[in-house]
Amino acid sequence: MQFATQQHRITKEMATYVVSNRSALIEAVKHPEAVVWIPNDVTIDMTGAIGVPIAPNVTIASGRLLNDDTGGTIKTDGYDKGIFINPSGGCRITGISLQGPRLDYFDPASDRESLEDYSALGFKLQGHTAILDNCEVAGWTFAGVALGSKTRATQGWIHHNFMHSNQMNHLGYPMELYNGRHLIEWNYFDRNRHSIAGFGYPTNGYEARFNVVGPHSVQHAFDMHYLGENLDYLGQSTQGMVAGSFVNVHHNVFELTSNSAFSIQGYPQQHARFCNNWCAEQKGGAKSGDPEGVVFSLSDADVRVKDNKYGPQAVKPGRQWLQKLRNKMMNRSDTSSVSPPKATLSPMNLNQILNVANTTNSTDNKTDDLTKPSTIPASADQ
Secondary structure: OOOOOOOOOOOHHHOOEEOOOHHHHHHHOOOOOOEEEOOOOOEEEOOOOOOEEOOOOEEEEOOOOOOOOOOOEEEOOOOOEEEEEEOOOEEEEEOOEEEOOOOOOOOHHHHOOOOHHHOOEEEEEOOOEEEEEOOEEEOOOOEEEEEOOOOOOOEEEEEOOEEEEEOOOOOOEEEEEOOEEEEEEOOEEEEEOOOEEEOOOOOEEEEEEOOEEOOOOOOOOEEEOOHHHHHHHOOOOOOOOEOOOEEEEEOOEEOOOOOOOEEEOOEOOOEEEEEOOEEOOOOOOOOOOOOOOOEEOOOOOOEEEEOOEEOHHHHHHHHHHHHHHHHHHHOOOOOOOOOOOOOOOOOOOHHHHHHHHHHOOOOOOOOOHHHOOOOOOOOOOO
């Protein structure tokens, strides 16, 4: 199952720059408000590039899944530590295949290799807004995109992407949510170490809804780390067991059966919710593999698990429910894709996006107060 939307897509006719090689791309993204188009048959190799600056409110676009086109590609064959960086304003990446250096699972530590030597990161998105939609994100040993930083709470919207084969041990994410509050919806995930990784800052939270996680996760699918865990690794921890502000995981299909669907490893400042999901794993957890069960949390943390369906028989009804909702929303004028139709990005009001789909009820899996969206401000810039 791969989701796509034709709503608010960027086309070549909207572009201010059409680029077909590395130097042209690097030059084009320096211009604020630029709409940069990569033709569908073009692959741009960024191997060796680090920290290419993206100016405020730039859109990088191609035609992946737009009228059945394949879309252009940005790739690396190296372990580059952040090819692009957007430090201010907004950035949208849409309709592109983002290809990292390795699709396979491997563990550098097993060969006494340094993890840093094998960590490839595509985009550091640290402005007030980041949108990634209708893209393929594959082969990143660290992450395809990283949103926010210690001092910057980026507001992200990750939707209608195919994110797979990001699976190096110890890291291996399509997205690293460093900081900020994010909406993650209508994505298909498979063969990732973790499909959503939250770093744990007190201003870090996300809502994940209407996604499908395939059966081949390397470890648990969605998570929020406690901050001390990550900062202790860097020798900087003063935050202890804080695990973000909130996490709300609802109306997703989890096809994995030997790893947890969701793991929150500390104490969220507000709460964590795992409700109205369809899980192929039995409620009691797997008999082998990851021992955490479907949901892992500390016994005294504010984590609520309610109204989920479990077992192999849950997958088909879950997919059918999502398809029914998708068809319904495609027929509505106010679909969940309330993305800016132009390249200029102002801070999004994610509350507007969040509220659209939550009026939907189904006899298969109704929404309730537990799955209403968490409050996300119009701008999370700090």
